[in-house]
Amino acid sequence: MISYIVRRLLxxxxxxxxxxSFLFALFFVLPGDPATLIAGGANRTPxxxxxxxxxxxxxxxxxxxxxxxxxxxxxLQWDLGESFQNxxxxxxxxxxxxINSVRLAIWATLIEIVFGISIGVLSAxxxxxxxxxxxxxxxxxxxxxxxxxxxxxxxxxxxxxxxxHGWPEWMRLRTQGIGxxxxxxxxxxxxxxxxxxxxxxxxLAAASTALAARMxxxxxxxxxxxxxxxxxxxxxxxxxxxxxxxxxxxxMLPVVTLIGLDFxxxxxxAVLTEKTFSWPxxxxxxxxxxxxxxxxxxMGLTLVVVLAFTVVNLIVDVSYAWFDPRICLGDxxxx
Amino acid sequence: MSEPTTGPETLLSVRDLRAYFDTDDGVVRAVDGVSFxxxxxxxxxxxxxxxxxxxxxxxxxxxxxxxxxxASGEVLWKGRDLLQLPEAQHGRIRGKxxxxxxxxxxxxxNPVHTVGRQIGEMARIHEGAxxxxxxxxxxxxxxxxxxxxxxxxARMYPHEFSGGMRQRAMIAMAITCRPxxxxxxxxxxxxxxxxxxxxxxxxxxxxxxxxxAIMLITHxxxxxxxxxxxxxxxxAGRAVETGTAPQLFYRSSHPYTLGLLAGLPRLExxxxxxxxxxxxxxxxxxxxxxxxxxxxxxxxxxxxGLCRQTRPELRQATAADHRSACHELEALDGVTVESVxxxxxxx
Numbered sequence: 001m002i003s004y005i006v007r008r009l010l011x012x013x014x015x016x017x018x019x020x021s022f023l024f025a026l027f028f029v030l031p032g033d034p035a036t037l038i039a040g041g042a043n044r045t046p047x048x049x050x051x052x053x054x055x056x057x058x059x060x061x062x063x064x065x066x067x068x069x070x071x072x073x074x075x076l077q078w079d080l081g082e083s084f085q086n087x088x089x090x091x092x093x094x095x096x097x098x099i100n101s102v103r104l105a106i107w108a109t110l111i112e113i114v115f116g117i118s119i120g121v122l123s124a125x126x127x128x129x130x131x132x133x134x135x136x137x138x139x140x141x142x143x144x145x146x147x148x149x150x151x152x153x154x155x156x157x158x159x160x161x162x163x164x165h166g167w168p169e170w171m172r173l174r175t176q177g178i179g180x181x182x183x184x185x186x187x188x189x190x191x192x193x194x195x196x197x198x199x200x201x202x203x204l205a206a207a208s209t210a211l212a213a214r215m216x217x218x219x220x221x222x223x224x225x226x227x228x229x230x231x232x233x234x235x236x237x238x239x240x241x242x243x244x245x246x247x248x249x250x251x252m253l254p255v256v257t258l259i260g261l262d263f264x265x266x267x268x269x270a271v272l273t274e275k276t277f278s279w280p281x282x283x284x285x286x287x288x289x290x291x292x293x294x295x296x297x298x299m300g301l302t303l304v305v306v307l308a309f310t311v312v313n314l315i316v317d318v319s320y321a322w323f324d325p326r327i328c329l330g331d332x333x334x335x
Numbered sequence: 336m337s338e339p340t341t342g343p344e345t346l347l348s349v350r351d352l353r354a355y356f357d358t359d360d361g362v363v364r365a366v367d368g369v370s371f372x373x374x375x376x377x378x379x380x381x382x383x384x385x386x387x388x389x390x391x392x393x394x395x396x397x398x399x400x401x402x403x404x405x406a407s408g409e410v411l412w413k414g415r416d417l418l419q420l421p422e423a424q425h426g427r428i429r430g431k432x433x434x435x436x437x438x439x440x441x442x443x444x445n446p447v448h449t450v451g452r453q454i455g456e457m458a459r460i461h462e463g464a465x466x467x468x469x470x471x472x473x474x475x476x477x478x479x480x481x482x483x484x485x486x487x488x489a490r491m492y493p494h495e496f497s498g499g500m501r502q503r504a505m506i507a508m509a510i511t512c513r514p515x516x517x518x519x520x521x522x523x524x525x526x527x528x529x530x531x532x533x534x535x536x537x538x539x540x541x542x543x544x545x546x547x548a549i550m551l552i553t554h555x556x557x558x559x560x561x562x563x564x565x566x567x568x569x570x571a572g573r574a575v576e577t578g579t580a581p582q583l584f585y586r587s588s589h590p591y592t593l594g595l596l597a598g599l600p601r602l603e604x605x606x607x608x609x610x611x612x613x614x615x616x617x618x619x620x621x622x623x624x625x626x627x628x629x630x631x632x633x634x635x636x637x638x639x640g641l642c643r644q645t646r647p648e649l650r651q652a653t654a655a656d657h658r659s660a661c662h663e664l665e666a667l668d669g670v671t672v673e674s675v676x677x678x679x680x681x682x
Binding site: 226227228230231232233234235236237238246249250323324325326 | 394397399422423426427428429430431434435437439442443444445446447448456457460461492494505508
C-alpha cells in the first residue's frame with residue numbers, strides 16, 4: 001500500500017513534466033508573437049524598438065531550448081514567473097484564485113456526492129416508478145443544458161425575481177462575485193458568503209450530479225440482482241438496510257471514479273460557471289491568460305491544476321481498496 | 336389429494352402452493368400445487384432437475400421472490416401463514432427461525448464486508464447484540480463449523496476463503512440464531528467432490544447441535560441417500576413422489592424417480608456399463624404438457640391416453656406415507672431400478 005502510493009507519487013513527476021512541456025511547445029507553435037501582444041496587441045503595429053526591448057527582457061530571442069531550460073529551472077524553485085500583462089507574480093495570482101476554485105469545487109463535489117448518489121440509489125430501487133422516470137428525464141436535461149443557460153435561469157429565479165417581488169431577504173441569492181469572502185475550516189462560508197457561493201456551486205454541480213445519479217442507478221441495479229443481496233434479505237434485514245448497508249458500497253466503485261475525475265475537472269475547468277457568476281477562480285484566469293498569450297500565468301496555473309488532478313486521482317485509486325477489499329494495491333504494477 | 340397432517344411436531348406445512356411468474360412469453364408455473372410438511376428435527380429433501388420448481392419453493396417460503404405471484408396456497412410456519420404475514424413480521428422469522436444456505440457461497444457472501452461482520456450481523460439484527468458481542472458470536476460460530484483460527488478468519492474477506500470454507504461460513508451465518516429450520520438450497524453443488532462430503536458432515540453435525548430441521552434442496556440423489564429422512568421428488572413444478580428415503584430408493588413408485596436412479600453411475604456395476612439417461616428434456620414451465628407432465632418422456636405411458644389427458648394426483652403407493660402421482664402405479668409394482676436400467680440400456 002505505502003509502496004504503491006510512493007510509486008504513484010513518483011509517477012506524478014513525468015506526468016507534470018510532459019503536460020507542461022507540451023503546453024510550452026504549443027505556445028510557440030500557435031500564431032501570434034508574444035512580444036507583439038505584450039507591446040499592445042495583434043492589430044496594432046508597435047514600434048520595433050519596443051518589440052526588441054520586450055524580447056530582451058523576457059528572453060524571447062533566446063533559442064527555444066534555452067527558454068525551455070530556464071522555464072524548468074525556475075519552476076523547480078517554485079518561481080512561476082510574472083504575468084506579461086500586469087507583471088503580477090504568478091505565485092500571487094495563484095494564491096488568490098486557486099483557493100476560490102478549490103472552495104467552489106469542494107461544494108460542487110459535495111452536492112454531486114450527496115444528491116447524485118442518493119437520487120441514483122432511490123431511482124434504482126424504485127425502478128420504472130414515476131419518480132424514476134422523472135429522474136431519468138431531469139438528469140438527461142441537467143446534463144444537456146449548457147452551464148450559462150442554467151446559470152442565467154437560476155439567477156433569474158433566485159436573484160431577479162426576489163428583488164422584483166420583494167421576497168424576504170433570506171431567499172435572495174447573489175449572482176456576481178464572491179462577496180465578503182469569509183470562511184471557517186477553509187471551506188465553510190460564514191456571514192453572507194453563502195449567498196454568493198450557492199448558485200455557482202449548484203450550476204457547477206448540475207451536470208456531474210446528473211451523471212453521478214445515472215451511473216449510481218445503473219451500478220445499483222446490477223448490485224440489486226446480486227446473490228449477496230438475496231443473502232442479506234434472507235438474514236431478515238429490512239430492505240432499507242439491505243440497500244444502504246450491503247448494496248451501496250458495492251455499487252460505488254464506478255461512481256467514485258467519476259466523482260474523482262469531476263473534482264479534478266471543476267478545479268481547473270469551471271470557466272463557464274466562473275464567468276457566469278464572476279467567481280474569481282482558476283478556470284477563468286487560465287482562459288483569460290490563454291487569450292492574452294500570458295504564458296507564465298497559463299503555465300503556472302495549469303501546473304497547479306495538473307497537480308491537483310493527479311493527487312485526486314491517486315486518492316481515488318487508493319479509495320478503491322477501501323470500497324472493494326478484493327483490490328489489492330500492493331500487488332499491481334505502478335500505474 | 337389428502338391434506339398433509341399438522342401435528343405437534345410439524346414445523347412447516349406447505350399446502351397447495353402455486354407460485355407463478357408472469358412474463359412476456361406467458362405464465363411460468365414454477366410451482367404448481369405443491370403440498371408437503373417439514374417436521375421438527377428431520378432432514379427433508381426436495382429432489383429434482385433444474386427448473387423443477389424446488390428452488391422457487393424454497394425462496395417463496397423465505398419471501399425472497401419479489402416478482403412471484405402466489406396463485407394459491409398457504410405456507411404455515413408453526414400455524415401462521417407466512418404468505419399473509421406483513422413484511423416486518425416476516426423479517427423477524429427470516430434468518431432467526433428459518434435460515435437459508437445458498438448454492439454459490441462466493442456470490443452469496445458480500446465481498447466488501449468481513450466474514451465475521453456478516454455472520455455477526457445475524458446476532459445484531461435478531462438479538463440486538465453489540466458490535467463486539469456480534470464479533471464474538473461470529474468467531475464462536477466459525478469455530479463450531481470447524482474453521483481453524485476462527486478469530487483470525489473472522490476478520491478476513493470472503494475472497495480470502497476457499498470454496499469449502501465459504502460454505503462453512505454460510506452455514507455459520509445461517510445457524511447463528513439457532514433457527515428451527517435450515518433451508519439448504521444446493522449447498523454442495525458449487526463445491527469440489529471432496530469438499531462436498533466435509534460440508535455435508537458439518538451440516539449434519541450442526542443440525543444435531545442446534546436441534547433444527549433441514550430442508551435440503553438438491554438434484555444430487557447421492558447427497559439425499561446419505562442424509563435425508565424423507566424425500567419429495569419434484570417434476571415440472573409438482574411433487575411426483577414422496578416418502579421416506581428407503582421407500583424412494585428401494586421401492587421407487589414413479590417412472591421419473593426410477594429414471595433418476597437408473598441414471599446414477601454405480602461403483603459396483605461393470606466398468607463399461609453405459610449410463611442410462613431419461614430420454615427427452617424437462618418441459619418448459621410455460622407450456623407444461625397436458626395430463627401427466629412426465630408422459631412425453633415416460634416409458635410406462637398408458638395406451639388409452641389417460642396419461643396424456645388427466646393429471647395424476649398423489650396417492651398411496653407402497654405404504655401409508657409413501658405416495659406417488661402416477662396412473663400406472665399398479666403396473667409399476669415389481670419394476671426395479673435394475674429393470675429400468677436394463678430396459679434403458681437395450682434401447
